[in-house]
Amino acid sequence: MLRLLTIITLFFSFKICYGQSGSCGIEANVSIINNSICEPCSYNGPPILINELMISPNTGDGSLSGPAASGGRGEWIELYNPDLCDSVDISCYYLGNSTTEGTGGFRLPAGTIVPPNGFAMIRGATAAPVPINLLLANGGNVVEIVVPLDITDLGVCCSGTRVWFPNAGGWFAFYDANGNPIDAVSWAGNAASLAGNPCLSNSNSCNSTSSLASYNTIPSNLKFYASPLNGSDHFGLSIRRFPDGGNWQGVGSPTYALCNDPNNCLTSSSVGFCNGQGTVTTSSGVAPFTYQWNDDLNQTTQTATNLCEGSYQVIVTDSNNCSDTVLVNIITTPFNLSTNIQQPGCLQSNGSISIDPYDPSYSYIWTPNVSSSNSASNLTQGTYNILISQGFCTLDTTIVLQNPVPFxxxxxxxxxxxxxxxxxxxxxxxxxxxxxxxxxxxxxxxxxxxxxxxxxxxxxxxxxxxxxxxxxxxQPSIGLNSTAQILNSSCEQNNGAINLTISPPGTYSFSWNPNVSSSANGIDLLAGTYAISYTDGLCSNDTIISLLTTPLPTLIQSSFSNPNCGLENGNMLINGAVGGTAPYSYSFNGLQVQENDSILNIGVGNYPITVIDGNGCSYTQTSSFIMTSGISNIFIPNVLTANNDLTNDLWKIQASCIDKMECQILNRWGNKIFEFNNLDAGWNGKTSDGFQVEEGVYFYKVTFYYFGDDKEESVFHGHITVIR
The missing domain is CATH 2.60.40 (Immunoglobulin-like)
Known part of the structure; x- marks a missing residue:
């Protein structure tokens, strides 16, 4: 917030000390309230007017100064300052008249200042004093001047015995310090006195003039016939203007230092005199203090009031006669306003200015013309001048709006x-x-x-x-994508294939894991997982492809019996296959066979058995058939009747499922006498040499050898009885 005006300001001065050496230590300063009243002060009339005369008081009638028959010194004059704006300095002004007894006059003392709309009461010593509350020193608007008792006193002059206002008729005039007539008034008769010139009174600090004009020679616009009545006919009543400063209205009840028309009185709140103030504060020095202001009223109080715009000084003196002079500057600030400024945003037109508070009695002129009130909005950056006026008071302010510098x-x-x-x-x-x-x-x-x-x-x-x-x-972008044609391997062979198509079309390089190819195609592939990466140098992608296969049959289930006894009597039964995919077909040694069919008459050897599953996958396993011993039946006789009767003439061993045999015939001494190794052969009771053996007991040793390797040879011992 930018404050347009400052209401209270402190001013400091140079210090001037007087008094005994070493005893000065006074320091003072003044706080001020600036003048806020701004009214036209175009008053061009007389600086002071004779406003009211008491020529026939109830007490002290007969003189203003000097003795009279009833004691005198009770008459009085009320002067009025018609200027509502400024005080008037009537220092050394003259009061004068001429009567049938001679001329008279009084010189106002130096320093006599009447406030705006104020009074100067010039009274005889026995006239009632001005009420204390009306005196200027006490905040009122009346300056009281008591005329000396005797005509010989300083400030009084007289060619007779008294200065007085004749009841039977006379006149009275008021002159400035140079003797120029200001205002004059006459009443009743005594026309001869109108030609006399007042005497010249003296006063300290006042310069003298050569003469004062008679009533007759005063310009007609400055003199007035106030009343035709003899003062003896209206004791206690005054001759007055009504209202104050108005036309002379004859006699009436005295208003003595008061507004004489309560219905039309101008008070300090309704006139245009100034309301600036200055209040003295002391930070050192010895009380009590005296104060002397050099304003129009020559105020002597701690606080000076009714100060207009201008420079003043006040002399502060303490009890040690030490003085400090403080210079004071009062300015006129009729507008107590504050300004709210909202700077526009970056590159925007959203600034605003508001001068608060709003007063409908103010006029607002904006340059440029963006508003006619106290505020404007949606403002661009720039310079704005606002002229605010109320009556004759104006306030001109300039405000600059600035966009912040954008980043x-x-x-x-x-x-x-x-x-x-x-x-x-x-x-x-x-x-x-x-x-x-x-x-x-x-x-x-x-x-x-x-x-x-x-x-x-x-x-x-x-x-x-x-x-x-x-x-x-x-924006979205297009990535690399692939589609794959997959040929799974069959029968667990390396006959699978993968063919990649990359989109969008372009030139790509490929990397396979496992490393089976460097292009988009892979052939002769086993079943498994293949990770394929591809790139065009900028984009890349990869894909993982699982190549499947059709399983092989892994086992042909069968039951079989090996051949025995040297025969081709082996057999096999195919029970089914493990692995692969049904249905199955089988072949045994090149011949088509069916599952669960018996294959008979199998001899010793290795026979291929092949199964082909539903996917055409084949598996061949070899079944080996070996010769086994089988079950042998052996009968060895123990009697030989070798007598050529064709009955039991040949000792012969009967045996089945024997691969080969060896038989030795031994005599009782253990000597081999005969041997043979064929079951079709036998012993006919002769020795190897062809001799008949004698009857008796003989022994045999027979060794049988079986088919296959699953049975050891067996040896039989026994005896043979030969009977002839």
């Missing part, structure tokens, strides 16, 4: 690439400083944001004075 902002935007959410926005402000950032959407609180998805973003930047708003669009 400058540059922005760097990286659009998204390769279809990623990788947009970047960076703001740079000049000058550098503390800035606040508001992002919508709330993706950041600083000057930058990264990893931005496509979309529109509102950003508001402020340094708490200026605001910068902007909108930035992050």
């Amino acid at each position: 400058s902002t540059s922005v760097s935007v990286n659009q998204t690439t390769c279809g990623n959410d990788n947009g970047v926005i960076v703001f740079t402000n000049t000058p550098s400083g503390n800035y606040t950032y508001l992002w919508t959407n709330a993706i950041s609180t600083t000057n930058s944001a990264s990893g931005i998805t496509p979309g529109q973003y509102q950003i508001s930047i402020t340094d708490n004075i200026c605001i910068f708003d902007t909108s930035i669009v992050i």
